[in-house]
Each structure stands twice: as C-alpha cells, then as structure tokens.
Amino acid sequence: MDQAPITDMTGSALARDMQRHLQFSFGKDPAHAQVRDWRLALSLAVRDRIVEPWFKATRAAYAGHHKRVYYLSMEFLIGRLLEDAIVNLGLGDEAMAACAEAGVDFDALLADEPDAALGNGGLGRLAACFLDSLSTLGCPAMGYGIRYEHGLFRQTFHHGHQVEQAEAWLQQPHAWEFERAEASFEIGFYGDVREEDGRSVWEPGDAVVARAYDTPIIGWQGRWANTLRLWGAKPTKLFDLARFNVGDFNAAAEPEAQARTISRVLYPDDTTDQGRELRLKQEYFFTAASIRDIMRRYLDEYSDIRKLPTKVAIQLNDTHPAIAGPELVRILHDEHGLPFDEAAETARLTLNYTNHTLLPEALESWSEGLMWHLLPRHMRLIEQIDDWHARNHPRRTRSTIDHGVVRMGDLAFAMANKVNGVSALHTDLVKTTVFAEQHKLHPGRVINQTNGVTPRRWLVACNPGLSNLITDTIGTGWEADLERLSELEPHIDDAGFAEAFAAAKRANKIELGSWLKEEIGLTVNPDAMFDVQIKRIHEYKRQLMNVLETISLWQAIREEPEKDWTPRLKIFGGKAAPGYRTAKEIVHLINDVASVVNVDPLMRGRLAVAYPPNYNVTMAERLIPAADLSEQISTAGKEASGTGNMKFALNGAPTMGTLDGANVEIRDLVGADNFFLFGLTTDEAEERRETPGHATRAIAASPRLTAAIAAIEKGTFSPDDPARYHGLGRILRDSDYFLVCSDFDSYWQAQRRADEIYRDPAAWGRMAAFNTARSGWFSSDRTIRGYMRDIWDVEAIDS
Ligand code: CJB
Structure with missing residues (x-):
C-alpha cells in the first residue's frame, strides 16, 4: 500500500x-x-x-556548530498543548x-x-511563552525543568473557603513527551569531600537518578522546534529485594518512594521563600542534571573546555537554579582541572540571571548548616567564589554568606555575565535597591528585558474572532511580527471596523457568560462591563482593594438604586498559597461578598461578582478575550512586570492600573488616554509608608472606605461568623503596608471615570482598539530577540 x-x-x-x-x-x-x-x-x-x-x-x-541557549527554570506553566500545536x-x-x-x-x-500546571504564576508562564518564541525565531535552545507528578494544586471552594486538592495531570497517558531512559544522570547529595592529588573529590552519601522526558515545542508555522527536557527522579536501586525476602515489604519499596519524592510536587509558593530541604534538593537535582547534560553535549562537539561560553549560554530563571554557579565551577575545577579563578570566570561568562522580584520575603536564602549538610562541596565552593569576588572587588561590603545564611541572589549576581530585570521600572529598582552595591561594582552587568507574551496562544488561539478581524484588516503575517498591529490604527475610526471589533468582544462575553452559568450558576448581563482581576492572590496585588471597591459600589447602589448605574461584572480568579493566611482570608471575603451581592435584588443587572474556582492557563484563555477592563492595581514598586497586563491590552481591554511594573510601558505605548491611571507612584508609596498614621488618616478622610471596612468588620458578609474579617480589618487599620487605604479614593475615582466612558460604546471601543493596535511590542518574540542580542549573543538559524 x-x-x-x-x-x-x-x-x-x-x-x-x-x-x-x-x-x-x-x-x-x-x-x-x-x-x-x-x-x-x-x-x-x-x-x-x-x-x-x-x-x-x-x-x-x-x-x-551553533551556540545554544539553555533556559533553566523550576517552573514551566505550559497549559494545554494540543490546540497550541494545531494553531x-x-x-x-x-x-x-x-x-x-x-x-x-x-x-x-x-x-x-x-492543563499542565508545572508552575505557580507569572514566572512559569513567562518560561512557557519564551519556549514558544525561541522556536518561532529559530533560536537553538532547550528548556530544562522538573517533571512534577503533581502540578499546582486544584482549588475548590467550601463555603467560600479555599480547599486544595492534589492535581494529577499524569494520571492519564501524556501524549506529548518522549521518555529517554538513556539520558539519565546520577545526582548526589550529602556525603563528604576528600582531597586526592591536590583535587577535591565529593563522595555523595546518597543519590537519585534524573531521567529525561522530552517534549518538542513547535514554533509558528512549524518551521523550527526546540525541546523542553523535564527531569523525573528515580531511585538508583529500584527495589530492595533482600528486605522484601525477609518480609519487610514497606522498607523494600522505600528507595523508590524516597527518590520519587523529589519530583513529586511543585511547591505552591509564589514569591515567598519556603525554607525546606526538599525544595533545595529539587533545585540541585534539576540544575545538576541539566548542567551535566549541557556539558555532555558540549564535549561531544568540542574539546576545549575554556571555550564553553562561546558555545553555551545558560539562563537562570530567578535564583532557583543559582546552584548552577558552584556546580559548574565544581565540574570545571574539580573534574576538568581548570585553575579555580579560571573555572569561576568561565562559569560566570556562561551564566546569566533573571531577577523576577525584589520582595524581601521572596529573596531566596539557605542556611549554611543545611548547605554544608546537603551539598558540602558546593558550600565550600560558595565560600571560595565569595573570596574570589572579594579579591577582585576590594571595595565591596556585601558578601554572599551573611550571618550563617547563603544569599542566592548575591550568588547568582556574582556568577552571572548579565543580570536582567523584567520591566524598565523593575530594572531601575534592581539597580537602586537590593543590588545597588553589586550594580556599582559591575556597571553594565544589569540590563533590562521587558517581559512579553506569545501572541500565538494569547491572541491567535484564544481569540479567533479578533484574530480573524485583524487578518481581514491588515492581512496575515502579524502573528510572528506583532508590531504590525499598528497597521490597525488607521482603521480604528472606520465604522465597519469599530462595529466588527465590538462584535468580536461581545461574542466572547456571551460565550463566557454561558460558561459562568454552567460553572458557577451565575447569570450575567452581557452588557455589563466585564472587569477582570486574575492572578495569584497576594496582598501586594491588592485584590483586597478591588473587593473593598466592590463593597463600596454595592453600598452606593443600595443608597441610590434609581440612579443610572453602569452595570459591572466583577470577575476574580486566582489561588492563594496554602500557607498564606491573609491571602486565604481575601479569597474567603471575595466569595462572601459574592454571595451577598449576587442575591441582592437591587443589584440585578447592575452588579455581580464571579469567582470561578481553580484559575489556570485554560481559564485565562477564556477570560482575557472577554474582558472589558484589566485590573493591574498592585502597590507601586512591588509587581516586577506583570504579563497578564500585556495579554489584556492585546485583547482590547484597557488597564485600570498603577504606575507599577510593565504597566508603565503599557501606558506609554497605548497612550495615557487609553489607560485608567490611579494611585501613588513608587517614590510616593515609599514615603507614605514611612508616614506614621497613614492608614488611619486615609480611612478618616474617606467616608466610603470607612463604610466598606465597617461592613466587613461588622460581619455584613459573614453573618455566620461576624468576627471572620477582624484580622483583615486590623491589617488595614494598623499597618496597611501595601497602602490599600492610601490608594482607595484614587482607585474609586478612576473606576467612576471608566464607568462614564463605558456608557459611550464608541468611545470605549476606540480605547479598546488602541490597546490592541499599540500592544505589538509586548510580543515575547521581541523579548527573546533582546535576550539573544544583549545577553546570549546567539543568532537565529534560518531553517
Ligand atoms: N514572579 O511569578 C513569579 N514568581 C516569583 O517567585 C517571582 C516573581 C513574577 O514573575 C513574572 C515574570 O517575570 C512577573 O511578571 C511578575 O511581576 C512577578 O511577580
């Protein structure tokens, strides 16, 4: 045949x-x-x-013999793969x-x-967008991470309270990967270091096997594909037959269970550092396996180990793989015999570090004691790297090891060729705050690469209505050349285009409406403004401010039900880290407010709150195309970049936002008239935080805020437990570190400006269309081109 x-x-x-x-x-x-x-x-x-x-x-x-890029990341939030590949x-x-x-x-x-949720949020999703762009651009690259058996937990609500359940994406066959039993490395932990012929030799006390699982990542139009290689942990010895034969069945299976623990679960923390030994083991496990694999590939092709940086560029996605520095020095110095200084410099020229947050609680550090115990050779090398750095920079005052703690940010910085921030504002803060001294010592090392998102998933696949309109208007080719969206601008005032743009949005809203009905039983008004805040629940992201504004609006509508209110549907989505109490209280509050507002007959058609559980990539693909308004309301100076903000703008939802992260660049590009700005700036926020009594004063000056806080404290939304939100009330009144109270009135006013404009569909449609037409710069293709040029020094291959 x-x-x-x-x-x-x-x-x-x-x-x-x-x-x-x-x-x-x-x-x-x-x-x-x-x-x-x-x-x-x-x-x-x-x-x-x-x-x-x-x-x-x-x-x-x-x-x-091209130079290759290796992207090391603890998280790849890839979501579903079939539709993406088809597109x-x-x-x-x-x-x-x-x-x-x-x-x-x-x-x-x-x-x-x-939905493959091998990540927590922005950092992991960025890594997934980067894979798509690396393949689209034909950049020879490989992503390295962990093949978690259980991705991010599944969120359900029980009487409004978040309940976490284990996620099990691998319970069914996974069609996209190729298991590579032959690509396995033994990764050691613990043990001792002995000296032999003037060299240090680490003899680990325990070991597991890292086995590779490869997923091909296809780029736009199938011209190029790279590999995402995820490591699964296996025991070195499958089964203890001796123990089994004497009837000790549990002990016989123990090696397997212990080893598998390492790749069993994704830590559900987002921007908080969990100081657990298992987490450090995970970090070393995947970093060491990846570095070994990289070295094996390099040595297959080349023999001069000193030329490594000319053929290999390694990107550390935050500090999670920062142990790559000492690991690479160990290989170059201990195993290949390069003198220490040369080994350190060769490793440094190969490595680069992306910083994704400056929140103090998120800056990774590990106790020296744990390091000596788990990775004795690496700890000694960290001391030597620190000495080497001090020798070369006698003016420095900060060291990597401080009060018995290893600061991974300092280690990553010292061992990086380039360090990048993820938005213009964030990069400035990298230079002037946490890394100010290192920046002075190493001018030119810190550079900016503003984040981006892949337009294939975040426009072509998730919003076919708008994508078809774009193609009808400017032709094809924009999908891999997103700045061409600017060609839409001359059409924005054409009646036909405006109508079709509005129709595409409305169709998405109707579709979302039926999904919400099915999912949470809520009937929504498709003419209401769909006002969406989707991201991890965190105090700095200020969902609390959004829900207080919702309460305030509810109170205002109840006071004047006859007024012609602009109808709103407030949509929330997001998970709280299981151990983050305040975030979980905020989740509960949103649900409690929804349960009061949504049954209030005075609100019908005017105000509703939707909080579908288990927000993930797939849900984002549904919500973003249907959004009218994008909530990006973090305290200025706290959100490194944001990437959801870019997806909303691209899909024609103007931002309600502070001057934080990439919001600043979004506003510059889409134009101040097409962005709802409010709130304190970074400098003002810093200053306000230092002003004693700032929260008390802000509350006293705002009757609305006073009434909204009083309602949650009185138990208006928690009649079964009136004291439930006393803790949140206290945070707002006593400390309010994230300045919810200080920004509240400004936020309320910006929301009312949005209400005003929304009442004029033509004016709103124009704003929305300008957002789409001017967001082309936020393609992750642009970001990856920047990394290729300014960090990795690699060329795309024309295939
Ligand atoms: N980010 O998602 C995380 N997890 C962290 O542990 C630290 C930072 C986020 O990274 C995104 C990608 O750069 C940023 O857009 C976002 O602002 C940041 O919070």
Missing part, C-alpha cells in the same frame, strides 16, 4: 493517522472510543507532524474535519486535555 510521508499535512492524512493511532497506539476500536481516546490519538497524529521539523532543527544546530502548524481546519469524520466534537476533545 502507498504510504504518504509522515509529514503529509493534508486533512485526509491527519484523519487517517488519527484513526491509525487510535487503533495501533492505544488499541481502541473506533466503535468504543471515548473522547479521551480520540484526543490522545489526535495528539499523536499532530505530534508526528512536529517530529520532522524537530529533527531538522536539531541537525541544523549540530551541523552549523502553530496551521492544522485547525484539518483537525476539525478529522474529528467530524470520526464523529467527535472537536471542542470537547480539546477541552479534555489536562
């Missing part, structure tokens, strides 16, 4: 391969196949079409037809895929 080539991109070939995989890869008779079976079969058929460009890319990188390969119509032929609903099939 004639066999078409595997990369046959026709619909008939895709349909044939889907049927073939169903039967021969999964052993299912089409007559009995369920949605899941079809989804897995289609995934393999699509994956087949990625393999060829993937091999081609790998061969091209080898053949040209990048341009197989949408073909896949739909294949499903129709098989009699399965394409949307149901896509919706069946688990």
Whole structure:
C-alpha cells in the first residue's frame, strides 16, 4: 500500500493517522472510543507532524556548530498543548474535519486535555511563552525543568473557603513527551569531600537518578522546534529485594518512594521563600542534571573546555537554579582541572540571571548548616567564589554568606555575565535597591528585558474572532511580527471596523457568560462591563482593594438604586498559597461578598461578582478575550512586570492600573488616554509608608472606605461568623503596608471615570482598539530577540 510521508499535512492524512493511532497506539476500536481516546490519538497524529521539523532543527544546530541557549527554570506553566500545536502548524481546519469524520466534537476533545500546571504564576508562564518564541525565531535552545507528578494544586471552594486538592495531570497517558531512559544522570547529595592529588573529590552519601522526558515545542508555522527536557527522579536501586525476602515489604519499596519524592510536587509558593530541604534538593537535582547534560553535549562537539561560553549560554530563571554557579565551577575545577579563578570566570561568562522580584520575603536564602549538610562541596565552593569576588572587588561590603545564611541572589549576581530585570521600572529598582552595591561594582552587568507574551496562544488561539478581524484588516503575517498591529490604527475610526471589533468582544462575553452559568450558576448581563482581576492572590496585588471597591459600589447602589448605574461584572480568579493566611482570608471575603451581592435584588443587572474556582492557563484563555477592563492595581514598586497586563491590552481591554511594573510601558505605548491611571507612584508609596498614621488618616478622610471596612468588620458578609474579617480589618487599620487605604479614593475615582466612558460604546471601543493596535511590542518574540542580542549573543538559524 502507498504510504504518504509522515509529514503529509493534508486533512485526509491527519484523519487517517488519527484513526491509525487510535487503533495501533492505544488499541481502541473506533466503535468504543471515548473522547479521551480520540484526543490522545489526535495528539499523536499532530505530534508526528512536529517530529520532522524537530529533527531538522536539531541537525541544523549540530551541523552549523551553533551556540545554544539553555533556559533553566523550576517552573514551566505550559497549559494545554494540543490546540497550541494545531494553531502553530496551521492544522485547525484539518483537525476539525478529522474529528467530524470520526464523529467527535472537536471542542470537547480539546477541552479534555489536562492543563499542565508545572508552575505557580507569572514566572512559569513567562518560561512557557519564551519556549514558544525561541522556536518561532529559530533560536537553538532547550528548556530544562522538573517533571512534577503533581502540578499546582486544584482549588475548590467550601463555603467560600479555599480547599486544595492534589492535581494529577499524569494520571492519564501524556501524549506529548518522549521518555529517554538513556539520558539519565546520577545526582548526589550529602556525603563528604576528600582531597586526592591536590583535587577535591565529593563522595555523595546518597543519590537519585534524573531521567529525561522530552517534549518538542513547535514554533509558528512549524518551521523550527526546540525541546523542553523535564527531569523525573528515580531511585538508583529500584527495589530492595533482600528486605522484601525477609518480609519487610514497606522498607523494600522505600528507595523508590524516597527518590520519587523529589519530583513529586511543585511547591505552591509564589514569591515567598519556603525554607525546606526538599525544595533545595529539587533545585540541585534539576540544575545538576541539566548542567551535566549541557556539558555532555558540549564535549561531544568540542574539546576545549575554556571555550564553553562561546558555545553555551545558560539562563537562570530567578535564583532557583543559582546552584548552577558552584556546580559548574565544581565540574570545571574539580573534574576538568581548570585553575579555580579560571573555572569561576568561565562559569560566570556562561551564566546569566533573571531577577523576577525584589520582595524581601521572596529573596531566596539557605542556611549554611543545611548547605554544608546537603551539598558540602558546593558550600565550600560558595565560600571560595565569595573570596574570589572579594579579591577582585576590594571595595565591596556585601558578601554572599551573611550571618550563617547563603544569599542566592548575591550568588547568582556574582556568577552571572548579565543580570536582567523584567520591566524598565523593575530594572531601575534592581539597580537602586537590593543590588545597588553589586550594580556599582559591575556597571553594565544589569540590563533590562521587558517581559512579553506569545501572541500565538494569547491572541491567535484564544481569540479567533479578533484574530480573524485583524487578518481581514491588515492581512496575515502579524502573528510572528506583532508590531504590525499598528497597521490597525488607521482603521480604528472606520465604522465597519469599530462595529466588527465590538462584535468580536461581545461574542466572547456571551460565550463566557454561558460558561459562568454552567460553572458557577451565575447569570450575567452581557452588557455589563466585564472587569477582570486574575492572578495569584497576594496582598501586594491588592485584590483586597478591588473587593473593598466592590463593597463600596454595592453600598452606593443600595443608597441610590434609581440612579443610572453602569452595570459591572466583577470577575476574580486566582489561588492563594496554602500557607498564606491573609491571602486565604481575601479569597474567603471575595466569595462572601459574592454571595451577598449576587442575591441582592437591587443589584440585578447592575452588579455581580464571579469567582470561578481553580484559575489556570485554560481559564485565562477564556477570560482575557472577554474582558472589558484589566485590573493591574498592585502597590507601586512591588509587581516586577506583570504579563497578564500585556495579554489584556492585546485583547482590547484597557488597564485600570498603577504606575507599577510593565504597566508603565503599557501606558506609554497605548497612550495615557487609553489607560485608567490611579494611585501613588513608587517614590510616593515609599514615603507614605514611612508616614506614621497613614492608614488611619486615609480611612478618616474617606467616608466610603470607612463604610466598606465597617461592613466587613461588622460581619455584613459573614453573618455566620461576624468576627471572620477582624484580622483583615486590623491589617488595614494598623499597618496597611501595601497602602490599600492610601490608594482607595484614587482607585474609586478612576473606576467612576471608566464607568462614564463605558456608557459611550464608541468611545470605549476606540480605547479598546488602541490597546490592541499599540500592544505589538509586548510580543515575547521581541523579548527573546533582546535576550539573544544583549545577553546570549546567539543568532537565529534560518531553517
Ligand atoms: N514572579 O511569578 C513569579 N514568581 C516569583 O517567585 C517571582 C516573581 C513574577 O514573575 C513574572 C515574570 O517575570 C512577573 O511578571 C511578575 O511581576 C512577578 O511577580
């Protein structure tokens, strides 16, 4: 029989391969196949079409002896992969037809895929957007991370309270990865260091095996594919047969259980440092495996270890992989015999560090005691690196080791060729606050690379209505050249375009409305302003200010129900770290407020609150295209960049925001008229925080805020437990570190300005369209080009 080539991109070939995989890869008779079976079969058929460009890319990188980029990240928040791959390969119509032929609903099939949540939030999602852009640009690169068995917990609400459940994305077959039993490394922990022939030799006391699992990441139009290599932990010895034979069955299985623990769960913390030994083990485990793999690949191709930085660029995504510095020095010095200073400098020229936060509680540090215990050779090398740094910079006053603690930020900085911040404002703060001394010692080392988002997932795939309108208006090609969105500008005042733009938004809102009805039983008014705040729950992100404004609006509507209010649907989404008490109280408060507001007959059609549980990438893909207003209301100086803010702007939702993170750049680009600005600036916030009694004064000056706080303290929203929110009340009154009270009135006024403009659909539509037309710069393609040019010094390969 004639066999078409595997990369046959026709619909008939895709349909044939889907049927073939169903039967021969999964052993299912089409007559009995369920949605899941079809989804897995289609995934393999699509994956087949990625393999060829993937091999081609790998061969091209080898053949040209190109410099490679390695992106080390504890988190990759990749979400679902099938639709993304279909969109990048341009197989949408073909896949739909294949499903129709098989009699399965394409949307149901896509919706069946688990959302791979191997990350907490912005940092992990950025890593996933970067993978997409690296492949789209044809940059030879590899992502390295951990193959967590359990991703971020599943959130449910029980009487408004957050309950966490284990997530289990690997309970079913995972269609996208290739297990590489041959790519395994033994990773040691504990033990001793002995001297042998003038060299230090680390003899670990325990070890696990890191096994590679590869997922190909296809770029736009399938021209290039890179690899995401995730490490799973396995025991060095599978099973203790001796113990089993004497009847000690639990002990026999212990090595396996202990080793697997390392890659079992993603730490659910976001911007708080969890000082746990297991976390440090995870960090060393994946970093050491990745560095070994990188060195193996380098030494396969080259012999001079000193030239490593000319062929390898390693990016550390925050300090989580910062142990890469001492690990690389250990390999170069202990194993390859480079003199210490040369080893340290070679390692430094290979490594780069991205800082994602300056919040003091998020700056990683580990006790020296734990380090000596778990990684004795590395701890000694950290001391030597610190001495080396001090020798070269006699004026320095800060050291990496301080009061028995190793500061990972200082280590990462000392061992980096470039250090980058993630927005213009954040990079300035990197230079002037936490890393001020290092910046003075190393001028030019700190640079800015403002974050970006991939337009393939965050516009083409999630918002087909708007994407089609864009293509109808400016033609194709903008998907990988997003600044071309500016070509929309001359059309913004065309009646036809304006109408179609508004219609696309409205269709998304109606679709979201039916999903909310199904999901949480809420009936929504599609004409209401969809006002959305989705992100981790954190005091600095100030969901509390948003819910206080909601309460205030509820009170105002109750006072004057006859007034012509601009209808609003307040949508919240986000998880609280399980151990973060205040964040969990805020979750509870949002739910309690929703349960009062949503049944108040005076609110009907005017105000409602939606808080669908278990916010994740998939939910973001649903909410962002339907949003009218984007809430980016963090205390100035606290949000390093934000990336959700970029996705909303791109999808035509103006920002309600402070001058924080990348909001500053968004406002500069979309124009001050198309952005709702409020609140203190970073400097003003710093100063206000130092002013005694700032919260008391702000509350006293604002009757609205006084009434809203009084309501939560009185138990208006928690009649079953009136004291429930006394703690939140105290935080607001006594300390208010995040300046909710100080910014409240300014926020309220900005919201009312938004109400005013929303009443004029043409004016609002214009603002929305300007947001889309002027957000092209926020493509992660632009960010990755910046990293390639300013940090990695690598060229794209034209395949
Ligand atoms: N960020 O998501 C995290 N986790 C952290 O531990 C530290 C920072 C976020 O990184 C994003 C990507 O750079 C930023 O946009 C965001 O502001 C920051 O909080």
